[in-house]
Amino acid sequence: MSVLRSRPGGDIVHRLSAVDAQTYWMSAKIPNDTVLLYGFAGAPAEPEAAIEEIIERAGDCPDLTVCVEEGGFLTYPAWVHRGVDRSMFVLHGVEGLTFRQCLEQVGEVTGRPLDARAAAWRLHLFVGVEGVPDVVGPGTVAVLQISHALGGGGRMSAPAAIMLGRRDGLVRGIDVSRTPMHLAVSGFRAARAHRRLVEDTDAGRVPPPAELRPVLRTNDRPAGPRNLRIVTRRRSDLSGSTVTIAALSAISVALAEHLRCLGEDPSTLGAEVPMTKPPPRLAYNHFGNVGVGLYPELAESERGARIAADLDARRRRAAHPAIRVADLAFASTPAPLLRWGMDRFDPDVRVTRVTGNTVVSSVNCGPMDFHLGGAPVTMACAFPGLSPMMGLTHAVCGVGDAISISVHAAESAIGDIDAYVDRLEAALPR
Numbered sequence: 001m002s003v004l005r006s007r008p009g010g011d012i013v014h015r016l017s018a019v020d021a022q023t024y025w026m027s028a029k030i031p032n033d034t035v036l037l038y039g040f041a042g043a044p045a046e047p048e049a050a051i052e053e054i055i056e057r058a059g060d061c062p063d064l065t066v067c068v069e070e071g072g073f074l075t076y077p078a079w080v081h082r083g084v085d086r087s088m089f090v091l092h093g094v095e096g097l098t099f100r101q102c103l104e105q106v107g108e109v110t111g112r113p114l115d116a117r118a119a120a121w122r123l124h125l126f127v128g129v130e131g132v133p134d135v136v137g138p139g140t141v142a143v144l145q146i147s148h149a150l151g152g153g154g155r156m157s158a159p160a161a162i163m164l165g166r167r168d169g170l171v172r173g174i175d176v177s178r179t180p181m182h183l184a185v186s187g188f189r190a191a192r193a194h195r196r197l198v199e200d201t202d203a204g205r206v207p208p209p210a211e212l213r214p215v216l217r218t219n220d221r222p223a224g225p226r227n228l229r230i231v232t233r234r235r236s237d238l239s240g241s242t243v244t245i246a247a248l249s250a251i252s253v254a255l256a257e258h259l260r261c262l263g264e265d266p267s268t269l270g271a272e273v274p275m276t277k278p279p280p281r282l283a284y285n286h287f288g289n290v291g292v293g294l295y296p297e298l299a300e301s302e303r304g305a306r307i308a309a310d311l312d313a314r315r316r317r318a319a320h321p322a323i324r325v326a327d328l329a330f331a332s333t334p335a336p337l338l339r340w341g342m343d344r345f346d347p348d349v350r351v352t353r354v355t356g357n358t359v360v361s362s363v364n365c366g367p368m369d370f371h372l373g374g375a376p377v378t379m380a381c382a383f384p385g386l387s388p389m390m391g392l393t394h395a396v397c398g399v400g401d402a403i404s405i406s407v408h409a410a411e412s413a414i415g416d417i418d419a420y421v422d423r424l425e426a427a428l429p430r
Contacts, residue, residue, distance in 0.1 A: 013069065014079040016149060017174060018333045019283035021076050024068060024116060024149035025342040031113040032148040034156055035383040036363075037106065037230075037406075038164070038399075039132040040140040044373020047127055051089050053373070054123070058084045058163040063150060063171055068116040076335045082119065090124045099131035099141075103228040106143050110383070111226070116147035125372075133232040134378040134402060142372055151284040152274065153363040153382040153395065164370040164377070175280040190322070190329040197322035206320050207313035210291030212353035213270040215389075216259060217413060219354050222391040224411030229421045230381055231405045235398060237430050241308055244362045247396040247405050247428070248273075248294065249304045251360060254423035255392075256296030258414060269294040272356030272390070273311070278319050282331045290314040291355040347388045359384050359393040368400035381406045 016024060026032060044050035058064040067082035092105065109124055124143040132139030144160050155172055162169040200206040238246035248271060256266035271294055274287045292310040295303045317323070365380040381404035384393035391413030395406045405428070407421055414420045 014066075015076045016068070016078060017283035018076075018331050018338060019285050020149045021335070022338060022342060023285050024077060024147065025339070026345070027113060027116075027148065029345060029347045030385075030387050031111075032385050032387075033110065033114055034144075034146040034148050034150075034152050035106075035110045035385075036144045036146070036153055036157060036160055037381050037383065038142045038144075038160075038372075038377055039135060039379040040142065040372045040375035041132075041135045041378050042375040043127045043138055043140045044375060047091055047125065047373065050373030051086065051091070051125070054089070054163050055084050055086070057165065058159075061159045061162050061171070063156075063159045064121065064163060066150075067118065067120050068147070068149065070117060071335070073339060074336055088119050088122050090122065092124060092126045094126070095128050097126060097129050099129055099133070102126050102129045102141050103230070106141075106383075107226055107228050110143065110145050114145060114147050116149060120150055121146040132378065133230065133404070139378070140372055140375055148285065152287065153361065153397070154274075154276065154287070155284055157363055157365045157380070161366060161370045164372060166366070166370045169366075172281065172286075174283060190325045193322035193325040197320055200320065207317045209317065210270075210310070210314065210355070212355065213268050213291065213357060215352055215354055216264050216266070216269070216357045217262065218255075218259075218357045218392040219389050220391055220412050221350075221388050222386045222410030222412055226386065226408070226410050227417045228383055229407040229409075229417060230379075231407070231421060231424055231428060232379060233403045233405070233428055233430065235401045235403055237428070238403060239429055241304070243398060243403055244360075244396050245304050245308050245311070247362075247394070247403075248292065248307050248360055249300060250424060250427035250429075251358070251394060251405075252294035252296045252303060252307075253427040254420065255358060255414075256294070257423055258420045262415060266296055269296050270356045271358050271360045272354075273314075273359075274361045275311075275314060275318065277327065278324065280324075282327055288318065289355055289359075290318070351389065354389060357392075359390055361393075361395045363395060363397045365397060365399040368402070378402060379404055383408045386410055 066079040069078045069080045122145045126141040128138045129141050146156050158169050158171045201208055259266040271292050272289050273292050275290050276287050295306045361384050363382050368377050370377055379402045380399040381397045382395040383406050391410040393408045397404045409417050
């Protein structure tokens with residue numbers, strides 16, 4: 001974070017980067033909180049004592065001791081110190097919940113967006129849950145809801161693990177700060193670099209941008225009940241070059257079959273995949289959403305190879321200097337100009353072609369080296385939010401050898417979510 005000024009009393013104030021401020025302002029129009037869910041084997045003997053331990057550890061993590069302070073129209077919002085206290089924890093006292101019932105409650109409580117000016121995160125605890133994956137007997141479910149201005153699941157899984165007991169965890173910060181003083185020179189360099197990108201694309205030295213795809217019912221405005229589901233596997237179960245590619249391939253099979261049964265043509269099916277950008281890191285939200293084909297008509301091995309090739313092409317294009325220079329120029333945008341643009345953003349505008357027909361994000365939560373009140377972690381997952389043009393999202397998450405594929409869907413997108421999850425279960429190898 002870049003130091004902007006000091007408050008009366010000596011507290012240091014850090015300006016939000018342009019991308020993180022845009023993400024924060026966007027939340028007023030499209031709720032976008034990051035949601036991470038963890039399962040633990042057993043329950044803490046004294047939940048309140050476990051919460052006190054978490055409060056102490058979170059208080060030592062800089063990313064968990066901030067909230068947003070709004071500035072005037074001419075300035076960016078800022079991160080200011082906010083101590084960790086009991087008000088940031090919700091202990092849900094419903095006994096005997098099944099895991100399915102717990103997910104229903106998770107959908108309800110995380111459907112109420114955070115006010116990052118009051119607190120940038122909140123932890124929900126459900127104790128005594130039956131049927132937590134890979135848990136014999138009652139388990140505990142912890143759900144961390146975080147302002148997306150602090151980052152997505154890929155970044156915020158690190159401070160989450162730290163406050164749950166991981167030692168020596170590393171949280172990625174910002175490498176380079178930018179100010180409006182850089183705008184003129186950054187804009188000139190961006191224009192020149194873009195011309196080079198066009199030349200390199202025409203010459204075949206750089207992959208072209210991904211083609212947009214026709215909308216399907218999964219891109220309809222979300223309507224009806226919204227549901228959460230989780231499918232679990234072991235890392236060794238999933239074939240393919242990476243867990244993410246194996247999951248994308250299975251989602252392709254399951255979603256194409258499901259859409260055909262609903263009268264849709266899935267031949268152009270594609271996914272919108274968040275991909276980390278190359279350095280330098282200019283914001284907490286240092287990623288871009290790229291389009292990847294899912295190729296449901298191909299055999300499994302060829303489908304996986306084509307998905308891998310698409311991901312590689314998107315990485316190679318993102319590594320072109322023009323993309324980095326454009327990011328530097330955006331990072332120098334004056335606050336009034338970015339506020340003006342966000343004020344005019346209309347979430348009700350509909351389009352006929354999209355980056356993808358579903359979202360598939362990927363989060364590596366690292367080793368199983370944290371706990372809740374002595375109960376060891378057994379699983380982790382994330383739930384990307386829905387948006388006016390996206391009624392179905394997935395996340396592929398790993399902690400240790402445990403892999404979770406989450407499904408977040410509106411009824412309007414896929415109808416019977418359990419029928420879709422059954423297809424996804426069948427498509428994923430064991």
